[in-house]
Amino acid sequence: MEKFIVRLAQKTLARHRPHWIAVAGDAESVIIRDAVFFALKEVVGGRVVRSGEYGKEPLEDLAGWVLDGKKNIVVQGIKSLVGSRDFTKCFVVEYPAHAPGKMKPFLDFHPHSIGILGTVSDTNQEFFASIEEEAKEKSGIFAVSGANPLVIFNADNLNVAAAAKGVSSPSVSFGFSSSATIRASDLSVWEDRQAEETDGRLLGMSFKLNYQGNSIPVFLPGAVGADHARGFMAGILAGLHLGGNLLKMVESFVGYHPTPGKLCLIRGIKKTMIIDDTRDANPYSMKVALDTLASIALEKPREKFAVLGSISHLGRYTEDEHRAIGAKVFETNPDYLVAVGEKARDIVRGAREAGMLEERCFYFPTPEEAGRFIQNRLEKGDLLMVSGGAETRMEKIVRELMAEPLGAPAVLVRQ
Structure with a gap:
């Protein structure tokens, strides 16, 4: 049954051809996933969804999620395949890459047109022999395909930037580095010093977004740390690639809800x-x-x-x-x-x-x-x-x- 559900999901995706955005990295990849999801809600003309948590059979979990089948998954899948209901326009999927071979089934499941890589660090030492091996595993996300492919990568991470040099597809980068396509600067924390009863309650973070000669102020409520700024920039780059308006996307983040448990x-x-x-x-x-x-x-x-x-x-x-x-x-x-x-x-x-x-x-x-x-x-x-x-x-x-x-x-x- 599991193989049937996977195949049904693949056929459904091939028929409807939604945007498929793959995200990988370190512990911050879930921040990138959620920020991309948030940015694209105002860009894609239809439903945008993001992957959830994976269980012991992650590929089957992914297929079931694609078919939107918490109950009667086969019936739901067949309805999706024959087009009797509106199908999702964009999927934002976090790919597991914490051990060798974990990403490959996801790469084989469905081709992605946008691949985003955040951080590669030597934190999965129980599974990878070296950081070079881990970088090779995660850079599989750069294997984009389709009519309008794009690689988006973290310019602040030396391992990621090095891996991106060999990419033949169009690529753009984000980060605080001067080499980044879209760059953040002047990061600071906002504190409410006006209301005495809050005693300096922290409200969120602000920074300047620098892109093509423009410098735009950004405020992210309820979040702190450079990883949230990087996730935001990855989302903006994905949105721009799909035709989004820069200022409208920035303004939409006033309602941003940071990933639970991530700074x-x-x-x-x-x-x-x-x-x-x-x-x-x-x-x-x-x-x-x-x-x-x-x-x-x-x-x-x-x-x-x-x-x-x-x-x-x-x-x-x-x-x-x-x-x-x-x-x-x-x-x-x-x-x-x-x-x-x-x-x-x-x-x-x-x-x-x-x-x-x-x-x-x-x-x-x-x-x-x-x-x-x-x-x-x-x-x-x-x-x-x-x-x-x-x-x-x-x-x-x-x-x-x-x-x-x-x-x-x-x-x-x-x-």
């Missing part, structure tokens, strides 16, 4: 703020989150908490990578480190070895214990950044500390 701003108890990065961190993304926390200036006595959970799939590098994160904590200088999960003991060790004071480092086996501890230490105006691998369930800490926990299902992961 999102959430109001906390005691008039604090939380940067939620709990979706599924790896060493690279956790260091990015620490840099993001460090980039936000706080006036004393407000304090910063780096709340970090264990990360899996690091193989023999597990201890070294967690210690390196600890060293990064010391470098970025939050007021407190709270580590969660057995492997995170090495985050504390790394921070202490780098020079962080013992009285500013804390360890807890579970997120529940860490949440209760932090709740008792928080003061008005403090800022927390919470990050960790999916298996550590760090979103439980965010739920414990958020000002409106009843709203958790709408803004947190795994609810």
Whole structure:
């Protein structure tokens, strides 16, 4: 039955020929997926959808999603194939590329006309022998085809930029680099200093979008960090390629909803703020989150908490990578480190070895214990950044500390 559903989905796509946009990268690829989806909603004349989470049989999940079949999937698929109902005009699909061979079934499933690659870093060391091998795997996304193909890549990542040099298809790039086709600059965090009762509540981020001699101010509500700016630019490039108007697309992002668990701003108890990065961190993304926390200036006595959970799939590098994160904590200088999960003991060790004071480092086996501890230490105006691998369930800490926990299902992961 599974093979039949896959084949039915392929025939349906071949008949209707929707836009098929493939996205790959590191932990930030889901941000790119969601930003592209958001940008194209105002561009494509019809329904735009994005891929969800994959289970144990990702290709079958993808085929079922294409056929929109939560129930009676075969009937739904046949209706789509014969054209008895409106079919989706654009699919934005995140391709799994965390281990060798994972992307190939997706590449073979249906040709994509736009391929977007975000970041390649050495964070899947349990599965790839080298970063070059990982770059080769992920650059499969550059195999675009069709009448109007385009490659979109992250100019800030040296591994990605190097892989893109050999691409024969038309290509454009995004990033903060001067070499990028579309470039962001002057990134800053917006803080509400007018209303005293919010005590400096963070509202979102702003930056300048530089494209073809124009400089356009951009505001992304509820988000912080360079990855959101890069996702936005990837979405804009995809939209421009499909005929979108630059200014209209920029204006539409006033209603942007950042990907849950990916550097999102959430109001906390005691008039604090939380940067939620709990979706599924790896060493690279956790260091990015620490840099993001460090980039936000706080006036004393407000304090910063780096709340970090264990990360899996690091193989023999597990201890070294967690210690390196600890060293990064010391470098970025939050007021407190709270580590969660057995492997995170090495985050504390790394921070202490780098020079962080013992009285500013804390360890807890579970997120529940860490949440209760932090709740008792928080003061008005403090800022927390919470990050960790999916298996550590760090979103439980965010739920414990958020000002409106009843709203958790709408803004947190795994609810």
